[in-house]
Amino acid sequence: MNLNFTPEEEAFRAEVRAFLAERLPPALRRRVAEGRTLRKDEMQQWHAILQSRGWLAGHWPREHGGAGWNAVQRFIFEYECALADAPRIVPFGLLMLGPVLIRYGTEAQQRHWLPRILDGSDWWCQGYSEPGAGSDLAALKTSAVRGHDAAGAHYIVNGQKTWTTLAQHADMIFCLVRTSKDARRQQGISFLLIDMRSPGVEVRPIVTLDGEHEVNEVFFTDVRVPAHNLVGEENDGWTCAKYLLTHERNAGIGFSVAALRRLKTVAAKVTSGGQPLDRDPAFAARMARVEIDLENLKTTNLRVTAAVANGGSPGVESSALKLLGSEIRQELAALVRRAVGLHALPHLGDAEALAGAPAESVSAAAQYLNNRKLSIFGGSNEIQRNIIAKTVLGL
Known part of the structure:
Protein backbone atom coordinates (compact mmCIF):
# COMPACT_ATOMS: atom_id res chain seq x y z
CA MET A 1 0.00 0.00 0.00
CA ASN A 2 1.75 3.16 -1.22
CA LEU A 3 1.81 6.18 1.09
CA ASN A 4 3.12 9.52 -0.12
CA PHE A 5 5.07 11.33 2.58
CA THR A 6 7.64 14.10 2.56
CA PRO A 7 11.34 13.13 2.95
CA GLU A 8 11.18 14.19 6.61
CA GLU A 9 8.10 12.06 7.19
CA GLU A 10 9.70 9.08 5.44
CA ALA A 11 12.73 9.48 7.70
CA PHE A 12 10.45 9.39 10.74
CA ARG A 13 8.70 6.33 9.32
CA ALA A 14 12.07 4.57 8.95
CA GLU A 15 12.91 5.51 12.54
CA VAL A 16 9.64 3.99 13.79
CA ARG A 17 10.23 0.81 11.80
CA ALA A 18 13.77 0.44 13.17
CA PHE A 19 12.52 0.97 16.71
CA LEU A 20 9.82 -1.67 16.32
CA ALA A 21 12.27 -4.16 14.81
CA GLU A 22 14.65 -3.66 17.71
CA ARG A 23 12.44 -3.11 20.74
CA LEU A 24 9.14 -4.96 20.15
CA PRO A 25 9.47 -8.25 22.10
CA PRO A 26 8.88 -11.28 19.83
CA ALA A 27 6.53 -12.84 22.38
CA LEU A 28 4.29 -9.77 22.35
CA ARG A 29 4.41 -9.58 18.56
CA ARG A 30 3.40 -13.23 18.30
CA ARG A 31 0.47 -12.90 20.72
CA VAL A 32 -0.88 -9.87 18.86
CA ALA A 33 -0.45 -11.57 15.48
CA GLU A 34 -2.41 -14.57 16.75
CA GLY A 35 -5.19 -12.36 18.07
CA ARG A 36 -4.70 -13.42 21.68
CA THR A 37 -5.77 -11.26 24.61
CA LEU A 38 -2.86 -9.57 26.36
CA ARG A 39 -2.49 -9.65 30.13
CA LYS A 40 -2.16 -6.41 32.06
CA ASP A 41 1.55 -6.99 32.69
CA GLU A 42 2.11 -7.45 28.94
CA MET A 43 0.34 -4.18 28.15
CA GLN A 44 2.36 -2.46 30.86
CA GLN A 45 5.57 -3.93 29.43
CA TRP A 46 4.91 -2.33 26.04
CA HIS A 47 3.92 0.98 27.62
CA ALA A 48 7.20 1.03 29.56
CA ILE A 49 9.19 0.33 26.38
CA LEU A 50 7.49 3.20 24.57
CA GLN A 51 7.90 5.55 27.53
CA SER A 52 11.63 4.80 27.71
CA ARG A 53 11.86 6.08 24.11
CA GLY A 54 9.59 9.06 24.83
CA TRP A 55 6.93 7.76 22.44
CA LEU A 56 4.17 6.64 24.79
CA ALA A 57 2.24 9.90 24.51
CA GLY A 58 3.21 10.99 21.02
CA HIS A 59 0.29 13.38 20.70
CA TRP A 60 0.87 15.19 24.02
CA PRO A 61 2.80 18.48 23.99
CA ARG A 62 6.43 18.23 25.02
CA GLU A 63 5.87 20.42 28.08
CA HIS A 64 3.55 17.73 29.46
CA GLY A 65 5.90 14.82 28.78
CA GLY A 66 4.73 13.94 25.29
CA ALA A 67 6.58 13.74 21.99
CA GLY A 68 4.76 16.68 20.44
CA TRP A 69 4.09 14.84 17.19
CA ASN A 70 1.93 16.40 14.51
CA ALA A 71 -1.05 14.59 13.00
CA VAL A 72 0.97 12.97 10.22
CA GLN A 73 3.58 11.62 12.64
CA ARG A 74 0.83 10.17 14.82
CA PHE A 75 -0.70 8.50 11.77
CA ILE A 76 2.67 7.04 10.73
CA PHE A 77 3.38 5.70 14.21
CA GLU A 78 -0.04 4.05 14.63
CA TYR A 79 0.07 2.66 11.09
CA GLU A 80 3.52 1.10 11.46
CA CYS A 81 2.73 -0.30 14.90
CA ALA A 82 -0.33 -2.06 13.49
CA LEU A 83 1.65 -3.51 10.59
CA ALA A 84 4.34 -4.74 13.00
CA ASP A 85 1.74 -6.48 15.22
CA ALA A 86 2.62 -4.25 18.15
CA PRO A 87 0.16 -4.09 21.06
CA ARG A 88 -2.29 -1.21 20.98
CA ILE A 89 -1.67 1.57 23.45
CA VAL A 90 -4.38 1.25 26.09
CA PRO A 91 -6.27 4.43 25.28
CA PHE A 92 -8.11 5.51 28.41
CA GLY A 93 -5.44 7.44 30.27
CA LEU A 94 -3.13 8.28 27.40
CA LEU A 95 -5.36 8.95 24.42
CA MET A 96 -8.57 10.08 26.14
CA LEU A 97 -8.10 11.52 29.61
CA GLY A 98 -4.67 13.03 28.97
CA PRO A 99 -5.85 15.41 26.21
CA VAL A 100 -8.88 16.39 28.31
CA LEU A 101 -6.67 17.29 31.29
CA ILE A 102 -4.29 19.21 29.05
CA ARG A 103 -7.19 21.16 27.56
CA TYR A 104 -9.55 21.59 30.55
CA GLY A 105 -7.71 20.50 33.70
CA THR A 106 -6.25 22.82 36.30
CA GLU A 107 -2.50 23.20 36.63
CA ALA A 108 -2.63 21.15 39.84
CA GLN A 109 -4.55 18.35 38.10
CA GLN A 110 -2.06 18.31 35.25
CA ARG A 111 0.93 18.20 37.61
CA HIS A 112 -0.58 15.34 39.58
CA TRP A 113 -2.27 13.10 37.02
CA LEU A 114 -0.28 13.41 33.78
CA PRO A 115 3.04 12.03 35.16
CA ARG A 116 1.15 9.16 36.81
CA ILE A 117 -0.44 8.26 33.47
CA LEU A 118 2.97 8.22 31.80
CA ASP A 119 4.79 6.14 34.42
CA GLY A 120 1.93 3.66 34.85
CA SER A 121 1.13 4.59 38.45
CA ASP A 122 -2.54 4.86 37.50
CA TRP A 123 -4.49 2.58 35.19
CA TRP A 124 -7.63 4.31 33.92
CA CYS A 125 -10.97 3.18 32.56
CA GLN A 126 -13.87 5.13 31.05
CA GLY A 127 -17.23 5.64 32.77
CA TYR A 128 -19.53 6.86 30.01
CA SER A 129 -22.19 4.32 28.95
CA GLU A 130 -25.03 3.30 31.27
CA PRO A 131 -28.07 1.05 30.91
CA GLY A 132 -30.40 3.25 28.88
CA ALA A 133 -27.65 5.77 28.10
CA GLY A 134 -25.37 4.35 25.44
CA SER A 135 -25.74 6.04 22.08
CA ASP A 136 -27.96 8.60 23.83
CA LEU A 137 -25.25 9.39 26.33
CA ALA A 138 -26.94 12.56 27.60
CA ALA A 139 -29.62 10.33 29.17
CA LEU A 140 -27.17 9.21 31.85
CA LYS A 141 -28.50 9.04 35.42
CA THR A 142 -25.45 8.40 37.61
CA SER A 143 -25.68 11.24 40.12
CA ALA A 144 -23.09 13.28 41.98
CA VAL A 145 -24.36 15.45 44.82
CA ARG A 146 -22.00 18.10 46.14
CA GLY A 147 -21.50 18.42 49.87
CA HIS A 148 -19.10 19.84 52.46
CA ASP A 149 -17.98 18.62 55.86
CA ALA A 150 -14.96 18.78 58.14
CA ALA A 151 -12.92 16.83 55.57
CA GLY A 152 -13.69 19.35 52.84
CA ALA A 153 -15.81 19.69 49.71
CA HIS A 154 -16.80 16.46 48.00
CA TYR A 155 -19.33 14.69 45.79
CA ILE A 156 -21.41 11.63 46.71
CA VAL A 157 -21.82 9.45 43.62
CA ASN A 158 -24.56 6.85 43.06
CA GLY A 159 -25.36 4.95 39.88
CA GLN A 160 -24.09 2.42 37.36
CA LYS A 161 -21.82 2.33 34.32
CA THR A 162 -21.67 -0.55 31.84
CA TRP A 163 -19.45 -1.92 29.06
CA THR A 164 -16.53 -0.51 31.05
CA THR A 165 -13.48 -1.87 29.25
CA LEU A 166 -10.65 -3.24 31.44
CA ALA A 167 -12.26 -1.92 34.63
CA GLN A 168 -11.09 -5.11 36.33
CA HIS A 169 -7.52 -3.74 36.07
CA ALA A 170 -8.24 -0.06 36.74
CA ASP A 171 -7.16 2.06 39.68
CA MET A 172 -9.10 5.11 38.47
CA ILE A 173 -12.14 5.88 36.32
CA PHE A 174 -13.13 9.14 34.62
CA CYS A 175 -16.89 9.47 34.73
CA LEU A 176 -19.70 11.52 33.36
CA VAL A 177 -22.09 12.20 36.23
CA ARG A 178 -25.28 14.19 36.57
CA THR A 179 -24.84 17.14 38.90
CA SER A 180 -28.05 18.98 37.98
CA LYS A 181 -31.50 17.71 37.07
CA ASP A 182 -32.86 21.18 36.38
CA ALA A 183 -30.71 22.19 33.41
CA ARG A 184 -30.98 20.82 29.86
CA ARG A 185 -29.66 17.25 29.80
CA GLN A 186 -26.26 18.13 28.31
CA GLN A 187 -25.84 21.11 30.64
CA GLY A 188 -26.37 19.16 33.86
CA ILE A 189 -23.42 16.78 33.40
CA SER A 190 -19.97 16.98 35.01
CA PHE A 191 -16.64 15.20 34.38
CA LEU A 192 -15.34 13.54 37.55
CA LEU A 193 -12.24 11.48 38.40
CA ILE A 194 -13.01 8.61 40.79
CA ASP A 195 -10.67 6.27 42.66
CA MET A 196 -11.79 2.69 41.94
CA ARG A 197 -10.55 1.64 45.38
CA SER A 198 -13.06 3.93 47.12
CA PRO A 199 -15.64 2.30 49.40
CA GLY A 200 -18.86 1.71 47.50
CA VAL A 201 -17.29 0.92 44.09
CA GLU A 202 -18.15 -2.56 42.77
CA VAL A 203 -16.95 -4.12 39.50
CA ARG A 204 -18.87 -7.04 37.97
CA PRO A 205 -17.49 -8.87 34.92
CA ILE A 206 -19.35 -9.23 31.60
CA VAL A 207 -18.18 -12.19 29.50
CA THR A 208 -18.61 -11.34 25.83
CA LEU A 209 -19.47 -13.45 22.77
CA ASP A 210 -15.84 -14.38 22.19
CA GLY A 211 -15.61 -15.86 25.70
CA GLU A 212 -13.34 -13.08 26.99
CA HIS A 213 -13.64 -10.90 30.07
CA GLU A 214 -12.88 -7.48 28.61
CA VAL A 215 -15.83 -5.37 29.76
CA ASN A 216 -17.60 -4.85 33.05
CA GLU A 217 -20.41 -3.24 34.97
CA VAL A 218 -19.36 -0.69 37.58
CA PHE A 219 -21.67 0.24 40.46
CA PHE A 220 -21.34 3.29 42.72
CA THR A 221 -23.04 3.32 46.12
CA ASP A 222 -22.51 6.50 48.15
CA VAL A 223 -18.99 6.86 46.77
CA ARG A 224 -17.20 9.90 48.18
CA VAL A 225 -15.09 11.84 45.65
CA PRO A 226 -13.02 14.95 46.52
CA ALA A 227 -14.39 18.06 44.80
CA HIS A 228 -10.94 18.86 43.40
CA ASN A 229 -11.36 15.77 41.16
CA LEU A 230 -13.85 17.73 39.06
CA VAL A 231 -12.41 18.50 35.61
CA GLY A 232 -13.67 21.69 34.02
CA GLU A 233 -16.73 23.50 35.31
CA GLU A 234 -19.57 21.83 37.19
CA ASN A 235 -22.49 21.07 34.84
CA ASP A 236 -20.26 21.66 31.79
CA GLY A 237 -18.80 18.16 31.53
CA TRP A 238 -20.46 17.68 28.15
CA THR A 239 -17.77 19.94 26.71
CA CYS A 240 -15.09 17.55 28.00
CA ALA A 241 -17.10 14.55 26.80
CA LYS A 242 -17.38 15.81 23.22
CA TYR A 243 -13.70 16.74 23.11
CA LEU A 244 -12.72 13.28 24.35
CA LEU A 245 -14.83 11.54 21.70
CA THR A 246 -12.88 13.27 18.91
CA HIS A 247 -9.85 11.36 20.23
CA GLU A 248 -11.77 8.07 20.57
Whole structure:
Protein backbone atom coordinates (compact mmCIF):
# COMPACT_ATOMS: atom_id res chain seq x y z
CA MET A 1 0.00 0.00 0.00
CA ASN A 2 1.75 3.16 -1.22
CA LEU A 3 1.81 6.18 1.09
CA ASN A 4 3.12 9.52 -0.12
CA PHE A 5 5.07 11.33 2.58
CA THR A 6 7.64 14.10 2.56
CA PRO A 7 11.34 13.13 2.95
CA GLU A 8 11.18 14.19 6.61
CA GLU A 9 8.10 12.06 7.19
CA GLU A 10 9.70 9.08 5.44
CA ALA A 11 12.73 9.48 7.70
CA PHE A 12 10.45 9.39 10.74
CA ARG A 13 8.70 6.33 9.32
CA ALA A 14 12.07 4.57 8.95
CA GLU A 15 12.91 5.51 12.54
CA VAL A 16 9.64 3.99 13.79
CA ARG A 17 10.23 0.81 11.80
CA ALA A 18 13.77 0.44 13.17
CA PHE A 19 12.52 0.97 16.71
CA LEU A 20 9.82 -1.67 16.32
CA ALA A 21 12.27 -4.16 14.81
CA GLU A 22 14.65 -3.66 17.71
CA ARG A 23 12.44 -3.11 20.74
CA LEU A 24 9.14 -4.96 20.15
CA PRO A 25 9.47 -8.25 22.10
CA PRO A 26 8.88 -11.28 19.83
CA ALA A 27 6.53 -12.84 22.38
CA LEU A 28 4.29 -9.77 22.35
CA ARG A 29 4.41 -9.58 18.56
CA ARG A 30 3.40 -13.23 18.30
CA ARG A 31 0.47 -12.90 20.72
CA VAL A 32 -0.88 -9.87 18.86
CA ALA A 33 -0.45 -11.57 15.48
CA GLU A 34 -2.41 -14.57 16.75
CA GLY A 35 -5.19 -12.36 18.07
CA ARG A 36 -4.70 -13.42 21.68
CA THR A 37 -5.77 -11.26 24.61
CA LEU A 38 -2.86 -9.57 26.36
CA ARG A 39 -2.49 -9.65 30.13
CA LYS A 40 -2.16 -6.41 32.06
CA ASP A 41 1.55 -6.99 32.69
CA GLU A 42 2.11 -7.45 28.94
CA MET A 43 0.34 -4.18 28.15
CA GLN A 44 2.36 -2.46 30.86
CA GLN A 45 5.57 -3.93 29.43
CA TRP A 46 4.91 -2.33 26.04
CA HIS A 47 3.92 0.98 27.62
CA ALA A 48 7.20 1.03 29.56
CA ILE A 49 9.19 0.33 26.38
CA LEU A 50 7.49 3.20 24.57
CA GLN A 51 7.90 5.55 27.53
CA SER A 52 11.63 4.80 27.71
CA ARG A 53 11.86 6.08 24.11
CA GLY A 54 9.59 9.06 24.83
CA TRP A 55 6.93 7.76 22.44
CA LEU A 56 4.17 6.64 24.79
CA ALA A 57 2.24 9.90 24.51
CA GLY A 58 3.21 10.99 21.02
CA HIS A 59 0.29 13.38 20.70
CA TRP A 60 0.87 15.19 24.02
CA PRO A 61 2.80 18.48 23.99
CA ARG A 62 6.43 18.23 25.02
CA GLU A 63 5.87 20.42 28.08
CA HIS A 64 3.55 17.73 29.46
CA GLY A 65 5.90 14.82 28.78
CA GLY A 66 4.73 13.94 25.29
CA ALA A 67 6.58 13.74 21.99
CA GLY A 68 4.76 16.68 20.44
CA TRP A 69 4.09 14.84 17.19
CA ASN A 70 1.93 16.40 14.51
CA ALA A 71 -1.05 14.59 13.00
CA VAL A 72 0.97 12.97 10.22
CA GLN A 73 3.58 11.62 12.64
CA ARG A 74 0.83 10.17 14.82
CA PHE A 75 -0.70 8.50 11.77
CA ILE A 76 2.67 7.04 10.73
CA PHE A 77 3.38 5.70 14.21
CA GLU A 78 -0.04 4.05 14.63
CA TYR A 79 0.07 2.66 11.09
CA GLU A 80 3.52 1.10 11.46
CA CYS A 81 2.73 -0.30 14.90
CA ALA A 82 -0.33 -2.06 13.49
CA LEU A 83 1.65 -3.51 10.59
CA ALA A 84 4.34 -4.74 13.00
CA ASP A 85 1.74 -6.48 15.22
CA ALA A 86 2.62 -4.25 18.15
CA PRO A 87 0.16 -4.09 21.06
CA ARG A 88 -2.29 -1.21 20.98
CA ILE A 89 -1.67 1.57 23.45
CA VAL A 90 -4.38 1.25 26.09
CA PRO A 91 -6.27 4.43 25.28
CA PHE A 92 -8.11 5.51 28.41
CA GLY A 93 -5.44 7.44 30.27
CA LEU A 94 -3.13 8.28 27.40
CA LEU A 95 -5.36 8.95 24.42
CA MET A 96 -8.57 10.08 26.14
CA LEU A 97 -8.10 11.52 29.61
CA GLY A 98 -4.67 13.03 28.97
CA PRO A 99 -5.85 15.41 26.21
CA VAL A 100 -8.88 16.39 28.31
CA LEU A 101 -6.67 17.29 31.29
CA ILE A 102 -4.29 19.21 29.05
CA ARG A 103 -7.19 21.16 27.56
CA TYR A 104 -9.55 21.59 30.55
CA GLY A 105 -7.71 20.50 33.70
CA THR A 106 -6.25 22.82 36.30
CA GLU A 107 -2.50 23.20 36.63
CA ALA A 108 -2.63 21.15 39.84
CA GLN A 109 -4.55 18.35 38.10
CA GLN A 110 -2.06 18.31 35.25
CA ARG A 111 0.93 18.20 37.61
CA HIS A 112 -0.58 15.34 39.58
CA TRP A 113 -2.27 13.10 37.02
CA LEU A 114 -0.28 13.41 33.78
CA PRO A 115 3.04 12.03 35.16
CA ARG A 116 1.15 9.16 36.81
CA ILE A 117 -0.44 8.26 33.47
CA LEU A 118 2.97 8.22 31.80
CA ASP A 119 4.79 6.14 34.42
CA GLY A 120 1.93 3.66 34.85
CA SER A 121 1.13 4.59 38.45
CA ASP A 122 -2.54 4.86 37.50
CA TRP A 123 -4.49 2.58 35.19
CA TRP A 124 -7.63 4.31 33.92
CA CYS A 125 -10.97 3.18 32.56
CA GLN A 126 -13.87 5.13 31.05
CA GLY A 127 -17.23 5.64 32.77
CA TYR A 128 -19.53 6.86 30.01
CA SER A 129 -22.19 4.32 28.95
CA GLU A 130 -25.03 3.30 31.27
CA PRO A 131 -28.07 1.05 30.91
CA GLY A 132 -30.40 3.25 28.88
CA ALA A 133 -27.65 5.77 28.10
CA GLY A 134 -25.37 4.35 25.44
CA SER A 135 -25.74 6.04 22.08
CA ASP A 136 -27.96 8.60 23.83
CA LEU A 137 -25.25 9.39 26.33
CA ALA A 138 -26.94 12.56 27.60
CA ALA A 139 -29.62 10.33 29.17
CA LEU A 140 -27.17 9.21 31.85
CA LYS A 141 -28.50 9.04 35.42
CA THR A 142 -25.45 8.40 37.61
CA SER A 143 -25.68 11.24 40.12
CA ALA A 144 -23.09 13.28 41.98
CA VAL A 145 -24.36 15.45 44.82
CA ARG A 146 -22.00 18.10 46.14
CA GLY A 147 -21.50 18.42 49.87
CA HIS A 148 -19.10 19.84 52.46
CA ASP A 149 -17.98 18.62 55.86
CA ALA A 150 -14.96 18.78 58.14
CA ALA A 151 -12.92 16.83 55.57
CA GLY A 152 -13.69 19.35 52.84
CA ALA A 153 -15.81 19.69 49.71
CA HIS A 154 -16.80 16.46 48.00
CA TYR A 155 -19.33 14.69 45.79
CA ILE A 156 -21.41 11.63 46.71
CA VAL A 157 -21.82 9.45 43.62
CA ASN A 158 -24.56 6.85 43.06
CA GLY A 159 -25.36 4.95 39.88
CA GLN A 160 -24.09 2.42 37.36
CA LYS A 161 -21.82 2.33 34.32
CA THR A 162 -21.67 -0.55 31.84
CA TRP A 163 -19.45 -1.92 29.06
CA THR A 164 -16.53 -0.51 31.05
CA THR A 165 -13.48 -1.87 29.25
CA LEU A 166 -10.65 -3.24 31.44
CA ALA A 167 -12.26 -1.92 34.63
CA GLN A 168 -11.09 -5.11 36.33
CA HIS A 169 -7.52 -3.74 36.07
CA ALA A 170 -8.24 -0.06 36.74
CA ASP A 171 -7.16 2.06 39.68
CA MET A 172 -9.10 5.11 38.47
CA ILE A 173 -12.14 5.88 36.32
CA PHE A 174 -13.13 9.14 34.62
CA CYS A 175 -16.89 9.47 34.73
CA LEU A 176 -19.70 11.52 33.36
CA VAL A 177 -22.09 12.20 36.23
CA ARG A 178 -25.28 14.19 36.57
CA THR A 179 -24.84 17.14 38.90
CA SER A 180 -28.05 18.98 37.98
CA LYS A 181 -31.50 17.71 37.07
CA ASP A 182 -32.86 21.18 36.38
CA ALA A 183 -30.71 22.19 33.41
CA ARG A 184 -30.98 20.82 29.86
CA ARG A 185 -29.66 17.25 29.80
CA GLN A 186 -26.26 18.13 28.31
CA GLN A 187 -25.84 21.11 30.64
CA GLY A 188 -26.37 19.16 33.86
CA ILE A 189 -23.42 16.78 33.40
CA SER A 190 -19.97 16.98 35.01
CA PHE A 191 -16.64 15.20 34.38
CA LEU A 192 -15.34 13.54 37.55
CA LEU A 193 -12.24 11.48 38.40
CA ILE A 194 -13.01 8.61 40.79
CA ASP A 195 -10.67 6.27 42.66
CA MET A 196 -11.79 2.69 41.94
CA ARG A 197 -10.55 1.64 45.38
CA SER A 198 -13.06 3.93 47.12
CA PRO A 199 -15.64 2.30 49.40
CA GLY A 200 -18.86 1.71 47.50
CA VAL A 201 -17.29 0.92 44.09
CA GLU A 202 -18.15 -2.56 42.77
CA VAL A 203 -16.95 -4.12 39.50
CA ARG A 204 -18.87 -7.04 37.97
CA PRO A 205 -17.49 -8.87 34.92
CA ILE A 206 -19.35 -9.23 31.60
CA VAL A 207 -18.18 -12.19 29.50
CA THR A 208 -18.61 -11.34 25.83
CA LEU A 209 -19.47 -13.45 22.77
CA ASP A 210 -15.84 -14.38 22.19
CA GLY A 211 -15.61 -15.86 25.70
CA GLU A 212 -13.34 -13.08 26.99
CA HIS A 213 -13.64 -10.90 30.07
CA GLU A 214 -12.88 -7.48 28.61
CA VAL A 215 -15.83 -5.37 29.76
CA ASN A 216 -17.60 -4.85 33.05
CA GLU A 217 -20.41 -3.24 34.97
CA VAL A 218 -19.36 -0.69 37.58
CA PHE A 219 -21.67 0.24 40.46
CA PHE A 220 -21.34 3.29 42.72
CA THR A 221 -23.04 3.32 46.12
CA ASP A 222 -22.51 6.50 48.15
CA VAL A 223 -18.99 6.86 46.77
CA ARG A 224 -17.20 9.90 48.18
CA VAL A 225 -15.09 11.84 45.65
CA PRO A 226 -13.02 14.95 46.52
CA ALA A 227 -14.39 18.06 44.80
CA HIS A 228 -10.94 18.86 43.40
CA ASN A 229 -11.36 15.77 41.16
CA LEU A 230 -13.85 17.73 39.06
CA VAL A 231 -12.41 18.50 35.61
CA GLY A 232 -13.67 21.69 34.02
CA GLU A 233 -16.73 23.50 35.31
CA GLU A 234 -19.57 21.83 37.19
CA ASN A 235 -22.49 21.07 34.84
CA ASP A 236 -20.26 21.66 31.79
CA GLY A 237 -18.80 18.16 31.53
CA TRP A 238 -20.46 17.68 28.15
CA THR A 239 -17.77 19.94 26.71
CA CYS A 240 -15.09 17.55 28.00
CA ALA A 241 -17.10 14.55 26.80
CA LYS A 242 -17.38 15.81 23.22
CA TYR A 243 -13.70 16.74 23.11
CA LEU A 244 -12.72 13.28 24.35
CA LEU A 245 -14.83 11.54 21.70
CA THR A 246 -12.88 13.27 18.91
CA HIS A 247 -9.85 11.36 20.23
CA GLU A 248 -11.77 8.07 20.57
CA ARG A 249 -13.16 7.93 17.02
CA ASN A 250 -10.72 6.93 14.32
CA ALA A 251 -10.59 4.84 11.17
CA GLY A 252 -8.10 2.23 12.42
CA ILE A 253 -6.35 2.19 9.04
CA GLY A 254 -3.29 0.31 10.24
CA PHE A 255 -5.38 -2.42 11.84
CA SER A 256 -7.36 -2.85 8.62
CA VAL A 257 -4.19 -3.05 6.53
CA ALA A 258 -2.77 -5.70 8.88
CA ALA A 259 -6.09 -7.60 8.76
CA LEU A 260 -6.10 -7.46 4.95
CA ARG A 261 -2.60 -8.91 4.91
CA ARG A 262 -3.74 -11.80 7.11
CA LEU A 263 -6.78 -12.34 4.92
CA LYS A 264 -4.65 -12.59 1.78
CA THR A 265 -2.31 -15.01 3.51
CA VAL A 266 -5.07 -17.39 4.58
CA ALA A 267 -6.93 -17.10 1.25
CA ALA A 268 -3.77 -18.22 -0.53
CA LYS A 269 -3.38 -21.22 1.82
CA VAL A 270 -6.95 -22.55 1.87
CA THR A 271 -8.18 -24.47 -1.16
CA SER A 272 -11.68 -24.54 -2.59
CA GLY A 273 -12.56 -26.75 -5.53
CA GLY A 274 -8.93 -27.74 -5.96
CA GLN A 275 -7.56 -24.20 -6.15
CA PRO A 276 -6.59 -21.48 -3.67
CA LEU A 277 -9.55 -19.61 -2.23
CA ASP A 278 -8.24 -16.30 -3.53
CA ARG A 279 -8.94 -17.61 -7.06
CA ASP A 280 -12.57 -18.37 -6.30
CA PRO A 281 -14.51 -15.68 -8.23
CA ALA A 282 -17.06 -14.94 -5.51
CA PHE A 283 -14.55 -14.81 -2.67
CA ALA A 284 -11.99 -12.88 -4.71
CA ALA A 285 -14.65 -10.31 -5.57
CA ARG A 286 -15.41 -9.70 -1.88
CA MET A 287 -11.68 -9.38 -1.16
CA ALA A 288 -11.29 -6.89 -4.00
CA ARG A 289 -14.29 -4.87 -2.83
CA VAL A 290 -13.03 -4.48 0.72
CA GLU A 291 -9.52 -3.64 -0.50
CA ILE A 292 -10.93 -0.89 -2.76
CA ASP A 293 -12.96 0.45 0.16
CA LEU A 294 -9.85 0.43 2.33
CA GLU A 295 -7.83 2.30 -0.30
CA ASN A 296 -10.54 4.95 -0.51
CA LEU A 297 -10.70 5.23 3.27
CA LYS A 298 -6.92 5.51 3.47
CA THR A 299 -6.97 8.42 1.03
CA THR A 300 -9.73 10.16 2.98
CA ASN A 301 -7.93 9.59 6.28
CA LEU A 302 -4.71 11.07 4.89
CA ARG A 303 -6.60 14.08 3.57
CA VAL A 304 -8.13 14.71 7.00
CA THR A 305 -4.75 14.11 8.66
CA ALA A 306 -3.10 16.66 6.35
CA ALA A 307 -5.82 19.20 7.13
CA VAL A 308 -5.30 18.73 10.88
CA ALA A 309 -1.52 19.03 10.43
CA ASN A 310 -2.13 22.40 8.75
CA GLY A 311 -4.13 23.72 11.67
CA GLY A 312 -7.60 22.33 11.01
CA SER A 313 -9.66 20.23 13.39
CA PRO A 314 -11.67 17.09 12.62
CA GLY A 315 -15.41 17.58 12.82
CA VAL A 316 -17.94 15.45 11.01
CA GLU A 317 -15.01 13.77 9.27
CA SER A 318 -14.28 11.80 12.44
CA SER A 319 -17.80 10.35 12.24
CA ALA A 320 -17.29 9.28 8.63
CA LEU A 321 -13.90 7.72 9.36
CA LYS A 322 -15.26 5.83 12.37
CA LEU A 323 -18.30 4.62 10.42
CA LEU A 324 -16.43 3.34 7.36
CA GLY A 325 -13.42 2.09 9.29
CA SER A 326 -15.55 -0.10 11.56
CA GLU A 327 -17.46 -1.61 8.62
CA ILE A 328 -14.24 -2.45 6.78
CA ARG A 329 -12.69 -4.12 9.82
CA GLN A 330 -15.87 -6.14 10.37
CA GLU A 331 -15.89 -7.29 6.74
CA LEU A 332 -12.23 -8.32 6.92
CA ALA A 333 -12.88 -10.37 10.07
CA ALA A 334 -15.92 -11.97 8.42
CA LEU A 335 -13.88 -12.96 5.37
CA VAL A 336 -11.10 -14.53 7.46
CA ARG A 337 -13.69 -16.52 9.41
CA ARG A 338 -15.34 -17.64 6.18
CA ALA A 339 -11.96 -18.58 4.69
CA VAL A 340 -10.93 -20.89 7.54
CA GLY A 341 -14.40 -22.50 7.60
CA LEU A 342 -14.95 -25.14 10.27
CA HIS A 343 -11.56 -24.40 11.80
CA ALA A 344 -13.02 -21.14 13.10
CA LEU A 345 -15.27 -23.06 15.50
CA PRO A 346 -12.84 -24.20 18.24
CA HIS A 347 -12.09 -22.06 21.25
CA LEU A 348 -8.65 -20.52 21.55
CA GLY A 349 -6.07 -23.11 22.55
CA ASP A 350 -7.99 -26.16 21.30
CA ALA A 351 -4.90 -27.62 19.66
CA GLU A 352 -6.46 -30.97 18.64
CA ALA A 353 -9.37 -29.34 16.79
CA LEU A 354 -6.97 -26.93 15.08
CA ALA A 355 -4.55 -29.59 13.87
CA GLY A 356 -3.61 -28.89 10.26
CA ALA A 357 -5.51 -25.58 10.18
CA PRO A 358 -3.98 -22.27 9.08
CA ALA A 359 -2.44 -20.31 11.93
CA GLU A 360 -5.04 -17.61 11.36
CA SER A 361 -7.74 -20.05 12.51
CA VAL A 362 -6.68 -19.67 16.14
CA SER A 363 -8.48 -16.37 16.60
CA ALA A 364 -10.77 -16.16 13.56
CA ALA A 365 -14.05 -16.67 15.40
CA ALA A 366 -13.02 -14.64 18.46
CA GLN A 367 -11.95 -11.67 16.36
CA TYR A 368 -15.10 -11.84 14.24
CA LEU A 369 -17.30 -11.85 17.33
CA ASN A 370 -15.31 -9.18 19.18
CA ASN A 371 -15.31 -6.88 16.14
CA ARG A 372 -19.11 -6.66 16.24
CA LYS A 373 -18.56 -3.99 18.91
CA LEU A 374 -16.74 -1.69 16.46
CA SER A 375 -19.99 -0.36 15.02
CA ILE A 376 -21.38 0.28 18.52
CA PHE A 377 -18.78 1.83 20.82
CA GLY A 378 -17.55 5.40 20.46
CA GLY A 379 -21.02 6.34 19.23
CA SER A 380 -22.91 3.72 17.22
CA ASN A 381 -22.79 3.80 13.44
CA GLU A 382 -26.45 4.77 13.37
CA ILE A 383 -25.60 7.84 15.47
CA GLN A 384 -22.67 8.66 13.16
CA ARG A 385 -25.01 8.54 10.18
CA ASN A 386 -27.36 10.93 11.95
CA ILE A 387 -24.48 13.32 12.65
CA ILE A 388 -23.41 13.23 9.01
CA ALA A 389 -26.97 13.71 7.76
CA LYS A 390 -27.56 16.66 10.06
CA THR A 391 -24.18 18.36 9.64
CA VAL A 392 -23.48 17.77 5.95
CA LEU A 393 -26.89 17.29 4.40
CA GLY A 394 -28.85 19.55 6.72
CA LEU A 395 -31.49 16.89 7.35
